[in-house]
Amino acid sequence: MDFLNAIFVQPFADMAAAPDFLLQVVWEGLVGGVLYALIALGFVLIYKSSRIFNFAQGIMVVFAALTLVGLHEKGVPALLALPLTLLVMLVLAVAIERAVLRPLVNQPDIILFMATIGITLFLIGFGEIIFGGENKVMITRELMIPTDSITMDLFGGFVSIEEKDLTSVIGSVLLVAALLLFLNRTKTGRAIRALGDDHQAALSVGISLSTIWVVVWFIAGVIALATGIAWGARAGVSFALEVIAYKALPVLMLGGLESVMGAIIGGLAIGILEKLFEVYWGQPLMGGNTEAWFAYVLALIVLLFRPQGLFGERIIERV
Amino acid sequence: MLYRTAGQFKTSYAADHALFPVRQDAILLGVVLVFAFVVFPLTASEFAFRALLIPVLIYALAALGLNILTGYAGQLSLGTGAFMGVGAYACYKLITLFPEMNIVVAIALSGFFSASVGALFGLPSLRIKGFYLAIATLAAQFFLVWLFQKWAWLYNYSASGAIHVPNISMFGITVAGPRAAAITQYYFVLGIVCVVTFFAINITRGRVGRMWKAVRDMDIAAELVGINLMRAKLTAFFVSSYIVGISGALFVFLWRGAAEANLFDIPLSFRVLFIAIIGGLGSILGNYLGAILIVALPVIISGVPAMLGIRVASATVEHLNVMIIGALIITFLIVEPHGLARFWAVIREKLILWPFPH
Numbered sequence: 001m002d003f004l005n006a007i008f009v010q011p012f013a014d015m016a017a018a019p020d021f022l023l024q025v026v027w028e029g030l031v032g033g034v035l036y037a038l039i040a041l042g043f044v045l046i047y048k049s050s051r052i053f054n055f056a057q058g059i060m061v062v063f064a065a066l067t068l069v070g071l072h073e074k075g076v077p078a079l080l081a082l083p084l085t086l087l088v089m090l091v092l093a094v095a096i097e098r099a100v101l102r103p104l105v106n107q108p109d110i111i112l113f114m115a116t117i118g119i120t121l122f123l124i125g126f127g128e129i130i131f132g133g134e135n136k137v138m139i140t141r142e143l144m145i146p147t148d149s150i151t152m153d154l155f156g157g158f159v160s161i162e163e164k165d166l167t168s169v170i171g172s173v174l175l176v177a178a179l180l181l182f183l184n185r186t187k188t189g190r191a192i193r194a195l196g197d198d199h200q201a202a203l204s205v206g207i208s209l210s211t212i213w214v215v216v217w218f219i220a221g222v223i224a225l226a227t228g229i230a231w232g233a234r235a236g237v238s239f240a241l242e243v244i245a246y247k248a249l250p251v252l253m254l255g256g257l258e259s260v261m262g263a264i265i266g267g268l269a270i271g272i273l274e275k276l277f278e279v280y281w282g283q284p285l286m287g288g289n290t291e292a293w294f295a296y297v298l299a300l301i302v303l304l305f306r307p308q309g310l311f312g313e314r315i316i317e318r319v
Numbered sequence: 320m321l322y323r324t325a326g327q328f329k330t331s332y333a334a335d336h337a338l339f340p341v342r343q344d345a346i347l348l349g350v351v352l353v354f355a356f357v358v359f360p361l362t363a364s365e366f367a368f369r370a371l372l373i374p375v376l377i378y379a380l381a382a383l384g385l386n387i388l389t390g391y392a393g394q395l396s397l398g399t400g401a402f403m404g405v406g407a408y409a410c411y412k413l414i415t416l417f418p419e420m421n422i423v424v425a426i427a428l429s430g431f432f433s434a435s436v437g438a439l440f441g442l443p444s445l446r447i448k449g450f451y452l453a454i455a456t457l458a459a460q461f462f463l464v465w466l467f468q469k470w471a472w473l474y475n476y477s478a479s480g481a482i483h484v485p486n487i488s489m490f491g492i493t494v495a496g497p498r499a500a501a502i503t504q505y506y507f508v509l510g511i512v513c514v515v516t517f518f519a520i521n522i523t524r525g526r527v528g529r530m531w532k533a534v535r536d537m538d539i540a541a542e543l544v545g546i547n548l549m550r551a552k553l554t555a556f557f558v559s560s561y562i563v564g565i566s567g568a569l570f571v572f573l574w575r576g577a578a579e580a581n582l583f584d585i586p587l588s589f590r591v592l593f594i595a596i597i598g599g600l601g602s603i604l605g606n607y608l609g610a611i612l613i614v615a616l617p618v619i620i621s622g623v624p625a626m627l628g629i630r631v632a633s634a635t636v637e638h639l640n641v642m643i644i645g646a647l648i649i650t651f652l653i654v655e656p657h658g659l660a661r662f663w664a665v666i667r668e669k670l671i672l673w674p675f676p677h
Contacts, residue, residue: 053453104652104656107652110389111656113450113453114592114596114648115649115652117589117648118645118648121641121644122641122649123645124638125639125642125644125645128641129639246457246461249454250454253454253455257451289465290465293458296458297462299454300458304443307447307451
């Protein structure tokens with residue numbers, strides 16, 4: 001009875017008793033969720049346009065953030081380092097397309113997936129040689145991101161919001177809006193979506209596969225940079241950041257591999273739910289650190305009922 | 320000339336079904352076995368045993384387990400490391416709870432634990448396919464590693480959270496633990512690997528193996544010709560996790576000697592997957608070739624600067640290593656996506672005709 005009480009009653013009683021704390025937890029979850037959604041978006045874009053499950057998205061986040069900080073350490077002013085980093089990501093996109101994707105066109109999915117793991121290893125080694133393995137501090141102040149915190153009095157308590165978190169949420173919303181505009185309103189964006197629908201048909205109306213791939217990988221690189229800045233501001237920049245790629249995978253499962261909307265909603269849902277679960281169930285009942293697997297188990301349960309995720313394209317199989 | 324198959328006629332079904340219908344294949348295998356059982360043990364140094372021979376065998380065994388699931392039954396799994404962990408922890412608990420138990424029995428039993436866990440996490444495969452399934456197996460990976468850390472009973476409440484292998488002897492010879500000799504451990508691992516490989520070759524040739532291949536090639540079609548998909552997929556998960564679990568037990572007991580939960584984390588899963596893919600999916604031989612490549616490469620690469628007389632900081636060598644392995648994986652995938660086993664198949668085809676052009 002005590003046990004059932006601890007699972008089904010106590011957590012909700014705690015939530016009702018301290019709504020300000022609940023709000024704080026939800027906010028923390030939301031900020032995490034926005035970042036998951038961003039990484040998942042990088043995955044979705046590449047998957048949609050090339051059917052490649054890009055495992056390297058996580059290391060691209062690290063690589064972009066490290067390049068930015070590394071350039072700044074070399075004495076490049078922050079506002080110049082930003083476009084330079086974008087240039088590096090463009091070069092990376094071209095290099096990946098030339099050296100890896102083009103020779104592997106038309107191979108089975110798993111081979112391309114393994115190739116992106118190869119890219120991941122390569123970038124880890126390359127990044128560590130150039131930038132070193134130690135933890136670096138994100139140049140938040142130099143990029144003119146406010147770092148104070150706002151405290152609001154609510155429900156007889158207070159909720160404290162870090163300004164850099166607020167910035168990252170607003171920035172992400174703007175980035176996603178820009179991306180959606182790009183995908184839906186420009187010629188290149190339409191070409192990307194056409195490629196996602198049908199490779200052969202897209203090729204036959206004159207869409208260049210290799211150009212689009214470079215564009216898509218570059219956009220993924222831009223998203224990676226944005227994620228890297230936001231996450232780096234919270235936790236510092238190091239190769240440990242790579243694990244956030246693993247956190248984005250259940251988001252993909254939940255939202256569906258092909259759905260931009262799914263990535264965003266799935267990311268926010270997982271971010272908030274895993275925080276709530278950790279605080280109200282994980283820590284009191286299971287010794288904490290449930291964030292490592294909660295998202296996966298949640299996604300697994302959803303998948304049992306909807307094998308294509310919440311927003312994925314319906315899987316139709318023909319024999 | 321060397322590999323001429325002409326003149327080897329089969330006069331009975333039994334001869335046609337033989338494990339090695341071509342005489343030269345059997346002879347070649349015999350030569351490899353002589354090297355494995357006689358030549359290497361006589362010549363190898365302690366370092367070679369610990370850094371090359373034993374890990375190659377253990378990784379090959381793990382890759383064999385994964386290959387049965389991914390290469391034969393077509394179910395992509397990224398949770399191999401965690402299943403190895405289940406085998407290792409199960410073996411540790413068996414050994415510490417029943418100290419008089421023979422270690423071979425303990426290892427064989429621990430496989431059943433990982434097999435059950437594997438079949439449990441294989442259940443989603445009945446509804447989920449492709450990359451969705453791959454991510455679903457990651458759920459097993461993260462959940463199990465978390466469990467290894469939090470469930471103190473598993474590591475007997477030791478303060479460090481690590482498991483340490485006690486000295487275990489069998490028929491008066493110490494086979495595992497700090498006092499065991501490398502050569503004994505090598506023979507022990509080699510014996511188990513040979514038995515499991517023999518079993519795996521036969522199961523993949525038989526009815527079950529064909530069932531798996533049909534499911535891999537197209538599961539709906541397989542279902543239409545009367546294959547029970549649930550049985551096929553779950554047996555694949557069961558057998559695969561059994562072998563992976565055994566390799567995990569060997570990994571800790573006969574090689575590492577001690578283990579923490581994060582040893583079984585995702586890099587281990589990926590390393591095994593690399594071995595299976597670079598070796599060749601859907602091939603038994605490939606696992607060994609892949610394991611030799613992936614285990615030997617780092618050892619060779621870190622030896623190169625010393626040979627050339629260049630002094631490089633060990634951290635740099637390590638990073639270079641990672642980078643080169645990443646590049647090599649991509650190169651191998653581009654040059655031969657079907658893996659090293661296909662290389663050997665091509666060479667063998669050429670040898671059969673050689674020296675004639677047709």
